[in-house]
Amino acid sequence: MSALFLPSATPAAQVVTAARCAMNGTGPVLALGAPVADDAVLPAGTIAVVTTSGSSGVPKSVILSRSALTASAMATADRLGAGEWMLTLPPTYVAGLQVIIRSLVQGHDPVVLDGHFSPDAFVDTAGRMHATADGAPVPRFVSLVPAQLQTLLDAADDPAVAGTGRSFRAMLVGGQAVAPALLERAREEGWRIVRTYGSTETSGGCVYDGRALDRVSLRIVDGELQVAGPTLADGYLGEPERTDAVFLTDADGIRWYRTGDAGELTDDGVLSITGRLDNVIISGGVNVSLDRVERVVRAIPGFEDVVVVGADHERWGQVPVVVTAHAEHADALARVRDTVEAEVGVAGRPDRIVPVAEIPLLASGKPDRRVLTALVAR
Incomplete structure (x- = not known):
């Protein structure tokens, strides 16, 4: 056919x-x-x-x-x-x-x-x-x-x-x-x-x-x-x-x-x-895998241990947000957004970087994404 x-x-x-x-x-x-x-x-x-x-x-x-x-x-x-x-x-x-x-x-x-x-x-x-x-x-x-x-x-x-x-x-x-x-x-x-x-x-x-x-x-x-x-x-x-x-x-x-x-x-x-049951948000009508965004950001020197979570956004519905326990450089957000846009697309660009004292972990040693999502929402 x-x-x-x-x-x-x-x-x-x-x-x-x-x-x-x-x-x-x-x-x-x-x-x-x-x-x-x-x-x-x-x-x-x-x-x-x-x-x-x-x-x-x-x-x-x-x-x-x-x-x-x-x-x-x-x-x-x-x-x-x-x-x-x-x-x-x-x-x-x-x-x-x-x-x-x-x-x-x-x-x-x-x-x-x-x-x-x-x-x-x-x-x-x-x-x-x-x-x-x-x-x-x-x-x-x-x-x-x-x-x-x-x-x-x-x-x-x-x-x-x-x-x-x-x-x-x-x-x-x-x-x-x-x-x-x-x-x-x-x-x-x-x-x-x-x-x-x-x-x-x-x-x-x-x-x-x-x-x-x-x-x-x-x-x-x-x-x-x-x-x-x-x-x-x-x-x-x-x-x-x-x-x-x-x-x-x-x-x-x-x-x-x-x-x-x-x-x-x-x-x-x-x-x-x-x-979502998986780690996906919809930003501007486009499915964005937060796992994929996280992999891209972690490939940037100095961002190896970041966690990316989703947050509500009035215009786009939801957006990725980067959480890090390290100090934020002046040009950090611009570098992250440019890198992610090149690899994932415009919809995957993180909205902001949120610094925390330390990344909360589950008993398994994995990041507690539920806690981080709630923190970003606040």
Whole structure:
């Protein structure tokens, strides 16, 4: 089965066209983020292979079918209503792809915000959206990451920005945890925010404001959130063992996806995510392995025994923080940030260096990361 490689810099309009052809069967499978080998074997009905970062920093190529993407799009329409979508996210990531699929399922293209995201661009793009159709108002929807929401809120003293935000029936915000203060600011502006949770393996958002979409099931097993339903991916391209380890089938024949997230469910089914079971944070919508950042920092002379933990951040959701028991040099943070950016990427740059008298240890002799995380939070 052939696949059309669309790298991350591909213009959104080109991805929309390719997605339309893939969905109606006239075009090849989309290879988003990385090429797919010509001899790769893909399940029937595959629409896209989305390559994304894994917890270990090793990329994984997720196979998404027409039925899974369509089920997700229809479940979103059932929850929020039908309408017109603005595309502000990279279309080669699952959140951007899902905005495209939601639009195509409803019979139209998304309205694309071209170029750099800014309050002016947001207002201008909203101005190209339909206000009415056949005399009836057309509901507007947009999907954002928290950094974009903050950018808009910081400009909300402009009546055009504030009014445009209020014109949307729902502004979906996901990709990472959203700071409560940010949500409160948006609500004060009268913006209708919907917090979303999901991943590439679930065809994007599958939990809205803590509640699973229709036909999506949630359970907690040994503290880990698992998800079932028609939106699940088929697995990982060329990695059957990884697929079998992450996608489980229970005694009743129900297929579950192990998210790797620690979560809690209330008696009436409201989900809250309490962290990652592995040592990974999500910074600006990008998975960052703290173990990997730590290895890079420890390779810098004078930083051999540092510990890297995650901390909440209003703009980026979470950020790495370096903890050290040694004196801090004047240029230490700049050196650390530059080195990590070169090895891991922008999202992995530590936010700050926190000096401590000594690194607390567990009985095993390993650093007590829980204590250090609490210390950094204070």
